[in-house]
Amino acid sequence: MENNLILESSLLDAIRGAKLFYPCSGMDLFDPIDLFSGYIDDFWFVDRGYFCPGHQDTRHYGYDAPADEQPPLLKGKGDYLFIERAIIGPAVWGRNNGDIEPCLSTEKYLHKPTNRHIYIRRRRGYGYSAFRTEKEISPLGIFFYRGDSIGEGGSGNLWLAPDHLAEICSKIIDGGLIVTDGSGSWRRNIRRRWCCHKTGRAMSPEEMISAARPFAGFGCRFTCRGYVGQRYGPTLVWQVRKS
Numbered sequence: 495m496e497n498n499l500i501l502e503s504s505l506l507d508a509i510r511g512a513k514l515f516y517p518c519s520g521m522d523l524f525d526p527i528d529l530f531s532g533y534i535d536d537f538w539f540v541d542r543g544y545f546c547p548g549h550q551d552t553r554h555y556g557y558d559a560p561a562d563e564q565p566p567l568l569k570g571k572g573d574y575l576f577i578e579r580a581i582i583g584p585a586v587w588g589r590n591n592g593d594i595e596p597c598l599s600t601e602k603y604l605h606k607p608t609n610r611h612i613y614i615r616r617r618r619g620y621g622y623s624a625f626r627t628e629k630e631i632s633p634l635g636i637f638f639y640r641g642d643s644i645g646e647g648g649s650g651n652l653w654l655a656p657d658h659l660a661e662i663c664s665k666i667i668d669g670g671l672i673v674t675d676g677s678g679s680w681r682r683n684i685r686r687r688w689c690c691h692k693t694g695r696a697m698s699p700e701e702m703i704s705a706a707r708p709f710a711g712f713g714c715r716f717t718c719r720g721y722v723g724q725r726y727g728p729t730l731v732w733q734v735r736k737s
Contacts, residue, residue, distance in 0.1 A: 500721040508669030512635025517621025544618040546589040560586035561599040575604040634665045640675035653678035663712040668736045675727040
């Protein structure tokens, strides 16, 4: 992880004890956990490729293996003590099958620095379905989403389009965070608003935050407050305040 992260402690205090939801998460699991495990109790990672042998989105890291054959995700990481795992749903699903039957693998850990229990959940299935049907994702403190696209290899989901952004706003807490690189925007200029990416010259994290203009919608005000690195583009942190 980069050393030039910008993440104010006041932002993290606002989401303490809440939950993180990351649709189409693929292999991008460790950064969200490392960034927020001191505050978030429950992490939800959702991808159609989990526990689907040979799936192109997950096979490179072994996340396509059956749920009951997965090693603990945080095995060997000193800040975490694995306690137990529970699996709900079929542990394996053929990647060529039509409708996906969900499987939820929940790993419980002791987070040693804070002496708290945290839960890491990987759910095989579609992001929209999980967001709408899994009641346990509330209270939602962080919506994390990056590295996705509507082209080949992407999910085709438009999470930052107006109707889906309205759904996020309906569940996220006052002071909650949207952490994104602008993936899932339905127009290029909208994506640039979320990630403040400008061609022609490199921008420092401080410049990107400063250049990202606050905006309002769905009864909320969105203000850029942080930067948490690069994946396919800069990942900025937006605080959501509800009017």
